Amino acid sequence: MKKIILSAIAIMVFTFSNAQETRFGVKGGLNLTNFAGGWDTTIKAGFHIGGFAEIKVIERMAIQPELLFSTQGARYSMDGGNNGGYYKLNYISVPVLAKFYVTKQFTVEGGPQIGFLVSAKNEGRDIKDEYESTDLGFNFGAGYNFTDNLAIGLRYTLGLSDVLNKDYYNDYDNVRNSVLALNLSYKF
Template sequence: MKKLLLITVISVLAFTKSQAQDVKFGVKLGANFSSIYGDTSDEIETITSVISFGAYSEIAFNEKFSFQPELMYSIQGFSVGDDIVTLNYLGLPLMGKYYVTKGLSLEAGPQIGYLLSAKDEGRDVKDNFKSLDYGLTFGVGYKLENGLNFSARYNAGLSNINDVVGSKDKFRNGVAQLSIGYSFF
C-alpha cells in the first residue's frame, strides 16, 4: 500500500510538471472536525483535531481552472461515550479548482488516505480499520495576492473503513476541514 501511495504521488507530480503553465508550491495547516457514519453510529460523536498539515502544488491551466494535488497528514477520528478513537492518515487530495472570481475558488476532487495509526485511549486498534480510505472532497477557497490562502472543505468518505473480524457494520469517515496556507511564488 505504501508503494502504491508513493507511485501515485510521483505520477501526479510528473503529470502536473509536464502539463502546467504556471506552478506554485505551498504549505497549509488546519483543523479537522471528524466523525464516522454508518450502520450503527447513533452514539458516535464528532471530535475536533487541530492537526492537519501538509504541502501542495497548484497548477494553473488558465485564469479559471487549476489542479491542486496535496500531501497531507490528518488526525481524524470519533468518540463513543468517554472513549476517543484517533485515526492518523496520510492523505492525497487531488483537487480541481474553478475560480469564480479573482481569488475565490470552488474545489472538488477525490482523496485517497493511508491509515498510519489508530488509537483508542492509547491502545493500538489499527487492526480494526482498513488501511486505505477513499472519498470525495469539495469546498471553497480564497487566495490573497500575497500568497496567503484559506479554505473550508468537507471530505465525504466513500469506502467502508471497518475491519473488525466478524462485524458486518459499515462505517465511513466524514471530515470538515478549515485551513490556512501560504503559496510560494
C-alpha cells in the same frame, strides 16, 4: 501499494510539467471529524498539516495535489452517560483536487482522496488492526485568497469506503469517515 502511489505521482509531475504555472505551498488547520454510518458517535476535534502544489492548467483552473497528515476519529459515550472516550485515527492523506477560480479571490474545489492509516488508538490502546489500512473519500470545498500567497479554505471530505475491518466488526456496515476542515494556506 507504494509503487502504485509513487508511479501516480511521477505521472502527475510528468503530465503537468508543461503547465502554465506551478506554485508550492503549506497548509494547516482544524478538523471536525466523526464517523458516518452505523455507530453512535459525536464530533471530535483534530488537525491537519502538510503541503501542496497548485498546477495551473488554464487561466481559471488548476490541479492541486496535496500531502497531508490528518488526525481524525470520533468521540463516544458509554451507556448514554458522561463517561466515554475517543477513537483517534491518524492518516497520511493524498487528495487531488480540481480547483476553479470563480474570481481572483474566490475558489471552489473538488476531487478524490486516498488516506493511509498511520495509527489508531482508543484511550491509549492500539486498535490499528481493527481498521482498514486505506480510506477513500471525495472532497468538495471553497476558498478565499486574501493575497496571492495567503488563503483560507473550508472543505468537507465525504468518506466513500468503510473504515472498519470486517474481521473485527462484521455487525457494522458502511461506517465512513466524515471530515469538515478549516485551513489556512501559504503559497510560495
